[in-house]
Amino acid sequence: MSAGPVLVFVEVRADGVKRASLEAISEGARLARTLGTTCAAIVVAADPSGAAGQAAEFGASLVYTAADARLKNYAPEAYAKAVVAARAASKADTLLFSATSMGKDLSPTVAALLRTSVAADCVEIKVEGGRVKGRRPVYAGKATILVSFATPPAVFSLRPNVFRAEKSATGPARIEKLALDLSDADFRSAAREIVATLKGKIELTEAATIVSGGRGFKGPENFHLRDKLAEALGAAVGTSRAVVDAGWRPYPEQVGQTGKTVSPTLYVAAGISGAIQHLAGMSSSKVIVAINNDPEAPIFKLATYGLVGDLFEVLPILTEEAKQALGK
Amino acid sequence: MDFVVCVKRTPDTTTRIKLGADGKDVDPQGIEWVINPYDEFAIEEALKLRDKAGSGTVTAVSVDPEANSTVMRKVLAMGVDQGVILQGGGNYDGFSTAYLLAEALRGMKFDLALFGKQAIDDDGTQVPSMVAALLGIPRVNVVTKLELGDGKAVARRQIEGGEEVVELKLPCVISCQRGLNEPRYPSLKGIMAAKKKPLDVKKVSAPAAPLAVEKMEPPPARPSGRIVADLRGKSKEEIRAACRELFRLLKEEAKVL
Numbered sequence: 171m172s173a174g175p176v177l178v179f180v181e182v183r184a185d186g187v188k189r190a191s192l193e194a195i196s197e198g199a200r201l202a203r204t205l206g207t208t209c210a211a212i213v214v215a216a217d218p219s220g221a222a223g224q225a226a227e228f229g230a231s232l233v234y235t236a237a238d239a240r241l242k243n244y245a246p247e248a249y250a251k252a253v254v255a256a257r258a259a260s261k262a263d264t265l266l267f268s269a270t271s272m273g274k275d276l277s278p279t280v281a282a283l284l285r286t287s288v289a290a291d292c293v294e295i296k297v298e299g300g301r302v303k304g305r306r307p308v309y310a311g312k313a314t315i316l317v318s319f320a321t322p323p324a325v326f327s328l329r330p331n332v333f334r335a336e337k338s339a340t341g342p343a344r345i346e347k348l349a350l351d352l353s354d355a356d357f358r359s360a361a362r363e364i365v366a367t368l369k370g371k372i373e374l375t376e377a378a379t380i381v382s383g384g385r386g387f388k389g390p391e392n393f394h395l396r397d398k399l400a401e402a403l404g405a406a407v408g409t410s411r412a413v414v415d416a417g418w419r420p421y422p423e424q425v426g427q428t429g430k431t432v433s434p435t436l437y438v439a440a441g442i443s444g445a446i447q448h449l450a451g452m453s454s455s456k457v458i459v460a461i462n463n464d465p466e467a468p469i470f471k472l473a474t475y476g477l478v479g480d481l482f483e484v485l486p487i488l489t490e491e492a493k494q495a496l497g498k
Numbered sequence: 499m500d501f502v503v504c505v506k507r508t509p510d511t512t513t514r515i516k517l518g519a520d521g522k523d524v525d526p527q528g529i530e531w532v533i534n535p536y537d538e539f540a541i542e543e544a545l546k547l548r549d550k551a552g553s554g555t556v557t558a559v560s561v562d563p564e565a566n567s568t569v570m571r572k573v574l575a576m577g578v579d580q581g582v583i584l585q586g587g588g589n590y591d592g593f594s595t596a597y598l599l600a601e602a603l604r605g606m607k608f609d610l611a612l613f614g615k616q617a618i619d620d621d622g623t624q625v626p627s628m629v630a631a632l633l634g635i636p637r638v639n640v641v642t643k644l645e646l647g648d649g650k651a652v653a654r655r656q657i658e659g660g661e662e663v664v665e666l667k668l669p670c671v672i673s674c675q676r677g678l679n680e681p682r683y684p685s686l687k688g689i690m691a692a693k694k695k696p697l698d699v700k701k702v703s704a705p706a707a708p709l710a711v712e713k714m715e716p717p718p719a720r721p722s723g724r725i726v727a728d729l730r731g732k733s734k735e736e737i738r739a740a741c742r743e744l745f746r747l748l749k750e751e752a753k754v755l
Contacts, residue, residue: 244662246627246637269623271657275639278592278624282631287593287709288624307717308620312515313524316712358636359670361655361662368659376658421676422656427511427618428535428676436754447511453717457752459744463730472720475747477740479729487734488741495745495755 173205173300174263174322179253179280180225181272182215184364187224189376190268190330197295197333198266199229199340204297205264210234211343212256214249216242226343228335234259236348244272245360248352250279255348257284263322264302266295270375273327281325289317289326291431293454295333302326310427310450330376331433332454367422374425377406379436382425382452384410386441386462386481390418395485396440402492408432410448426451441481444469461485499554499646501544502611503578504599504629505537506560507569508619522711531569536614538576538681539674543644544612545577546679554609555579559602561586561595565699574692575684581697586704589711594704596628601702603633610651613673615640630671637671638664642678 178198181188195211202209211230213221218235225233236252253276257265265280267273269291277288292304293314303318304326318324374380381403383396400407408425409418425432427447437455442448444460444467452458453472460473463480470476477484509515509529516525533541544556558573558581565585574581584598603611613626630637642661643654646668655662656675684692726747727740748755 247631250631271640271655274623275627278596278627279631281593281624282596282628285593285705285708287591287707288622289709290592290622290624303712306621308714309509309513309515309524310618310621311717313517313714314717315522315714317709318712320706320708320710359630359638359664359666362665363663364657364660365654365663366660371659373658431621436748436752446514453720457748457754458720458723459748465725465728470723470725472723474721474723474752475744476723476725477727477729477744478725479727479732479737479740483734484729484737484741487737488744491738491741491745495742495749 173207175207175260176202176209176264176266177257177260177262178209178211178230178266179273179276180211180213180221181268181270182213182218182221187221188268188270189335190270192224192228192335193330193333194266194268194328195225195228195230196335196338197328199338201264201295201297201302208232210256210260210262212236212253214241214252222343222345227337229338229340231340231343232260232346233343234346234348236350238350238352240352240357243361243364245357246275246279247358248356248360249276250283251352251356252348252350253280254283255350257323259346259348263324265323265325267327269327269329277325277327284323284325286319286323286325289324291329292326293329293332295326295328307454310431310447311453312450329433331378372406374406374408374423374430374432377434379403379405380408380432380434381405381438381440382408382410382442383413383440384442385412393419395481399438399485399489399492402489402496405438410442410445439469440485442469443467444472499547499551499609500607501548501554501556502603502606502608503537503540503544503556503558504560504611504613504625505541505558505573506534506617507531507562507566508534508617511535511618517714517716521713523714531566533569533572534614534617536616536618536674536676539676539678540612540614541573541576541578542679542681543674544610547610547646557582557606559584559599561590561598563590567697570697571692572684574695574697575688576682577688580695583697583699584702585699586702589707590704591707591709592622592624593628594707596625596632598702598704599625600629600632603629609668611669611671613671615673615675626671626673635670636666638666639673640675641672642675644672644678
């Protein structure tokens, strides 16, 4: 495979560029340096100017923009058209997306138009013999596969929170406006509106810290102990499938093979024994703290630090100490 | 109304994954195959909508190089009217699977093509979007609420911290997320009836898979951890001291706070 340019899709939401996109641009810039090529970015938005500047700061030397008032909300076909146009203009051989909700939706749409697949949710990108390869978990992390593409373009999506975002000193980027001919058909799957459901809370898949509570909480009435520790740590809250199946907590909090796969910097598992399907969803966390009264619980095999004890005794004190440790 | 449900058989979530001899795939020995859990939401939604419409059929389609009919019979036992297995040789990736499904769907009459939001084996999360793109029809993924009327579908799609509301013209592709419905268990009557339902196996060939697996490996081993303290039966002061020690480790050793 020739080492043609790298193109990174930059996701813009109401509150600006997604953190995961900054990680993807940084990885794109690192990859371009390894390949001896350049890293371009594509920003699709009603007003892409701010995002284009950020893409440049994080290492894109050329930023394509697609601006149109109708692009304010996510519109898969129109966004895909913009990425395909940017790919044609840049002659990119490698396309990077973040494996966010939008990235997981958009990357296969673009790939289908380019008649290729997506190496989805990669945790590592590397170059071997001039070819770009991706390592990705399968079976929710029970195994990993190293994959590569037979011919360019290669399309990868990157798991959020795994790749390092870093500002780059490449200097200001060239901005190139794409002229897109958008018709109604390009908005056939567009989001009409966005409804916030997590008001003021942190989304699990984006959180740097997560506190999860399992069946050890003994009932829905005790989950305030988890929530208080999470609040002290500025963490998102998670739970196990057993708890969701019992109806104690809602499904969006479920971490595991049939819930969310997360990779925070710090994962605190309280009252979770560690069923294989839960471990699959959180085992790529950087540091794991387990609190459980059963010293034989499988979670301790995975935990960086373990506290054996009754969570009803430990959590309130741990919460006080968390506030102390973080100066709150 | 007519519905297509695209299904996949996957190992049960309690399966321990062993690597196969070729080092590129799992060892199929001892795997218990089930309907991909997310596909059950797609099946349930199709059955519910068919019954509400009072007419029409639900057809399940599966790409399966081994043409394993056991899992497809379970799909039929839930109440699906007929099954089609697309059988070909070789390894399939996201694009080649989507290509085969799109080719099959082109020849079928349907209002909705439903999928699970992802298969829990390769977690590729791409086939529904690709099928819609190849067919040139609207689609919405990760749906937790769906309403039909006037030749349109209104869906709620789960995103980070919220939902997108999407309105689509039929026919369209919908991929289903937990929360959309409660999948039924097959009844004894359903299981008996499934044995007599039409199940076609069609030989197909797909374009070469663009994506190749070079090797499969166990997940990277985590550095072994340690028990900071055993606090069973200990006093509050001892618990507090252990909590302090934990935060010291998180700050100074792990450097994550």
